[in-house]
Amino acid sequence: MNSFKAYFKKEATEAVRTNKYLILFTGTVFWALLNPLMLKLLPVIMENYVTTEIAELFSYVSRDNAFTNFLGDLFEMGTLFMVFSLMGLIAGEVYGKKLTFPYSRGASPAGMVLAKYIHYLVTINVLILIAFITNYFYIIYLFTDGILSIGIVLKSALLYMLYYSMLLSILIFFSSILKRSILAGITTLVLGYGLSIFNQFRNIRSYFPNYLLYKAADLINVFDSSLIATVIISLFIIILLVCLTIYRMKKIDIS
Amino acid sequence: MIEVSGLSKKYGHFEALKSISFRVEKGTVFGFIGRNGAGKTTTMNILTGLLKFDKGKVLIKGKELSKSRRSLSKIIGYLPESPSFYDYMNSYEYLNFIGGIIGYNKNLKKTTGELLEKVKLTKHGKRRIGVYSRGMKQRLALAVAFMNSPEILFLDEPASALDPGGRKEMLELIEDLKDEKITIFLSTHILNDAEKVCDRICIIDEGRILLTEQLSRLYKTHIQPILDIEFEDNPEDFITPIKKLDWVENIKIERHTASIYVKDIDTARREILKEISKLDTGIISYRIRKSTLEDIFMRMVGKNELI
Numbered sequence: 001m002n003s004f005k006a007y008f009k010k011e012a013t014e015a016v017r018t019n020k021y022l023i024l025f026t027g028t029v030f031w032a033l034l035n036p037l038m039l040k041l042l043p044v045i046m047e048n049y050v051t052t053e054i055a056e057l058f059s060y061v062s063r064d065n066a067f068t069n070f071l072g073d074l075f076e077m078g079t080l081f082m083v084f085s086l087m088g089l090i091a092g093e094v095y096g097k098k099l100t101f102p103y104s105r106g107a108s109p110a111g112m113v114l115a116k117y118i119h120y121l122v123t124i125n126v127l128i129l130i131a132f133i134t135n136y137f138y139i140i141y142l143f144t145d146g147i148l149s150i151g152i153v154l155k156s157a158l159l160y161m162l163y164y165s166m167l168l169s170i171l172i173f174f175s176s177i178l179k180r181s182i183l184a185g186i187t188t189l190v191l192g193y194g195l196s197i198f199n200q201f202r203n204i205r206s207y208f209p210n211y212l213l214y215k216a217a218d219l220i221n222v223f224d225s226s227l228i229a230t231v232i233i234s235l236f237i238i239i240l241l242v243c244l245t246i247y248r249m250k251k252i253d254i255s
Numbered sequence: 256m257i258e259v260s261g262l263s264k265k266y267g268h269f270e271a272l273k274s275i276s277f278r279v280e281k282g283t284v285f286g287f288i289g290r291n292g293a294g295k296t297t298t299m300n301i302l303t304g305l306l307k308f309d310k311g312k313v314l315i316k317g318k319e320l321s322k323s324r325r326s327l328s329k330i331i332g333y334l335p336e337s338p339s340f341y342d343y344m345n346s347y348e349y350l351n352f353i354g355g356i357i358g359y360n361k362n363l364k365k366t367t368g369e370l371l372e373k374v375k376l377t378k379h380g381k382r383r384i385g386v387y388s389r390g391m392k393q394r395l396a397l398a399v400a401f402m403n404s405p406e407i408l409f410l411d412e413p414a415s416a417l418d419p420g421g422r423k424e425m426l427e428l429i430e431d432l433k434d435e436k437i438t439i440f441l442s443t444h445i446l447n448d449a450e451k452v453c454d455r456i457c458i459i460d461e462g463r464i465l466l467t468e469q470l471s472r473l474y475k476t477h478i479q480p481i482l483d484i485e486f487e488d489n490p491e492d493f494i495t496p497i498k499k500l501d502w503v504e505n506i507k508i509e510r511h512t513a514s515i516y517v518k519d520i521d522t523a524r525r526e527i528l529k530e531i532s533k534l535d536t537g538i539i540s541y542r543i544r545k546s547t548l549e550d551i552f553m554r555m556v557g558k559n560e561l562i
Contacts, residue, residue: 006355098317
């Protein structure tokens with residue numbers, strides 16, 4: 001517990017001093033603000049470059065369209081921001097020899113890994129929640145029509161939170177086994193983006209975590225029984241990878 | 256206090272430690288000396304629980320290190336050769352962080368203040384560690400090693416980054432710690448420092464222990480007179496006949512001075528001037544000196560190279 005507390009505090013200090021909170025805020029809440037605004041201004045911007053008929057196609061955007069558009073952007077850009085800002089979470093510590101003192105003074109690898117994981121799990125989930133709520137009220141203010149409600153938005157937010165919790169566990173695991181932070185980041189990105197391909201296959205897609213993103217954008221029916229397998233598998237991946245990371249950090253040579 | 260037997264460590268195919276054994280008594284300063292790459296830091300990292308070993312046994316206070324790693328870490332302080340910190344923190348924050356890991360909540364603020372005062376960093380305590388000089392980082396590392404008053408201190412080249420003043424202070428500090436009955440495992444290649452503070456010396460080379468001896472006994476058992484002869488010309492050109500003499504073990508040349516390590520001082524005293532007179536050169540000075548720790552070290556390592 002001592003190591004958990006010390007590392008949790010250290011992660012919070014580090015996130016403030018190295019602008020990680022700001023980067024993660026930009027990757028989530030900033031898009032929530034920018035996305036609806038861009039959609040609203042797009043017809044005006046396009047007016048001078050395309051014909052009136054084509055410009056008219058962009059002029060009608062419902063609340064539902066605006067929200068799903070935000071979800072797409074959040075997945076593409078938010079993932080990049082998260083992965084590149086947190087890819088050195090463990091690799092940076094190991095190969096920067098930052099663990100020599102803590103380990104020589106009895107730091108618990110489990111406490112350290114859990115503190116890092118839980119700190120950023122809470123941070124990312126809070127930011128996702130803020131981003132979704134901000135985006136919802138902004139959309140309500142700027143657009144009309146559609147079935148979008150705060151209930152749907154919160155359900156979608158929940159699925160995104162689970163997805164990013166899973167992605168964070170992948171990132172922390174690769175960061176513990178790969179020497180270079182950038183390799184951990186790229187591997188996580190490839191998996192994060194790559195697994196979306198399974199959303200094309202109706203029969204197997206619910207067995208892959210990226211189905212959470214697919215269902216988050218299914219505004220008519222966000223929660224249904226098809227998610228049970230996805231949620232169980234995602235939680236299993238999180239627990240497995242966090243345990244493997246702890247095991248790795250127990251076995252690693254710090255020198 | 257520390258008992259190491261048959262300790263071996265391999266990095267891939269490279270054998271860093273070849274079944275080394277030694278013993279460190281409580282309250283003593285144990286000088287672990289060797290060249291770069293001899294295996295000093297590997298041994299330190301193993302004894303502090305940072306590195307796993309392949310074979311052997313390490314007992315600290317009678318407990319097996321491999322089984323009681325975490326509980327033993329509470330009584331160990333370690334100063335690594337190149338300490339690494341979180342550059343965005345200041346000294347107070349870093350010491351509080353380590354204090355938190357140890358679970359040292361009692362008067363933590365007061366303790367960190369005292370530690371920084373002890374290592375003369377109070378004035379810079381609130382500056383970011385990232386802007387510290389190497390010497391300042393070394394002093395902060397020492398404060399970290401002192402946290403929670405450890406019973407055993409592992410110091411890996413503690414004076415290597417310090418200026419002459421800092422080095423002198425470090426040696427005085429080690430002397431003070433000796434008075435407090437703290438066991439110190441000091442790794443260094445500055446033999447002069449080891450000679451000043453160590454009770455016992457252990458020489459390691461190429462992963463092998465060449466010698467472990469009480470410093471006072473070392474001089475008695477390994478004492479070997481050396482003849483320092485300063486020539487008018489560079490001795491490299493004409494010293495070969497002297498090297499071939501039976502009673503000469505080795506010759507070290509530095510500029511115009513040849514240091515002749517002899518096996519038998521009586522024969523050397525009788526013969527040396529006769530032999531030198533055969534050389535076509537003038538002598539500026541001639542003296543007999545007793546061997547220092549450096550001389551003993553060079554001899555031991557030199558012999559090891561021949562094995």
